[in-house]
Amino acid sequence: MSFISSIEDVGEYALLLKKVLTIPDRMSEFMKEFMKGVFFLGVNSIWIVVIISFFIGAVIVLQIALNIDSPMLPRFTVGVVSREIILLEFSSTIMCLILAGKVGSNVASEIGTMRITEQIDALDIMGVNSANYLIFPKIASFVAFMPVLVVFSMFTGLSGGYIICLVLGTPSVETYVYGIQAFFRESFIWYSIFKSMLFGFIIASVAAYFGYTAKGGALEVGQASTNSVVINSVLILVCDLVFTQLALG
């Protein structure tokens, strides 16, 4: 039963996307909603991205410095490994898992509340394509803003490592800076940005699906919000595995 309902959910999600990904009725209204999405979903997420990235970046460097104590490995390895972790996985995947909680629950509860208070019915009655009007700007704005969040995350994550080196002195700041530049591949940044844009699409669209199909009352909106976070997290992890194998494997 649960398997069948999962298949039904996938079908409903695909049908919803078909309604969402169409040309907006009014481009000026789309742009208004797009800019709102940039601010509420993107700009409002910068602070959490910066705080988490800074501290995790610092902890990654600290952990690696403490655990790599072999005289066979040069100390700049700390910088190299920290950079690869931050660039390849932390700033895209782990950050998106966090954003699935913040942005995903926000989108699901906003659209879910509109559903149960008949605001979406009101849009439909007016002849507006409610799915397109409500969901498309959110997906577009979040996906478009994702590279900014990823770059912020990379920068503050590496800065966190820099500060910890400055405070503890092991490895030295010079060694760390040398490490984060050594064997650098620019393609990893593009890989990370592209991956996070894909995750951004998943986060916004899946959360919107759960909100749009919410039925009942406040309790169901809460459930929709929780479900969106859980499903988004699982999808991000699975897609990360597949994407990593396809892109780098």
Add this chain to the structure above:
Amino acid sequence: MIEVKNLRKEFDGEVVLDNINASFQNGMVNMIIGKSGSGKTVLLKCLVGLMAPTSGDIRYDGRNFVGLKSKEVRRLRRDIGMLFQGAALFDSRTVLENVMFPLDMFSRKNRRERKKRAEFCLERVNLLEAAHLYPSEISGGMKKRAAIARAIALNPKYLFCDEPNSGLDPKTSQLIDELIFDLTKDFSMTTIVVSHDMNSVINIGDKVIFINEGVKEWEGNKSEVMGTDNEKLNDFVFASDLFKKIKEAEEEKG
């Protein structure tokens, strides 16, 4: 005119509406009445396309609404205004922005003209002074009036009202009823009101349809409602002590 032919609606095999036939005339307030759970809101949702009927036809001026493509449905819906039970105003927009919304989406007029039209609609429902307020800052009656202003912004041919008086005091209810009646006459709309409030029926109902357990039980005008010999309708109408006493007083008068 809206015509309904052999309409049937089932949910998981359970029949909620069965063989509904009715016609709703232009320039008239058509009331659909019945007990809670009788199927009247489902009928309204079928009429506006929020629910697909299991079988039957719904014709808007001869054009069958059932089976239209989604683009055609959306085009037809621009002729429809609807007042929801909870008003369904957009929380993030002011009252004026709510009324301007359908105009922003579909009107070809410039912004100044759209604003003028929205203000005209708000003035018509006597709510211009609350134009700058958000829905959370106004009362239930004001929300209903704002929702009516939004519903008439695009000059609809058809107006649907779902329980317009629910949660309102008698005085405000009467105000909303009169507003619906006046707008129907002024703009010659086909208005369909779902209600279980007998005061509304007596105040504004040009035509009355009584739904009982998913079946159309009775049809007539408001003057016939009080004198009907339909047992189920009598049960419904005279469930209220006030109406019982009015009837007794009329019978005593002879």
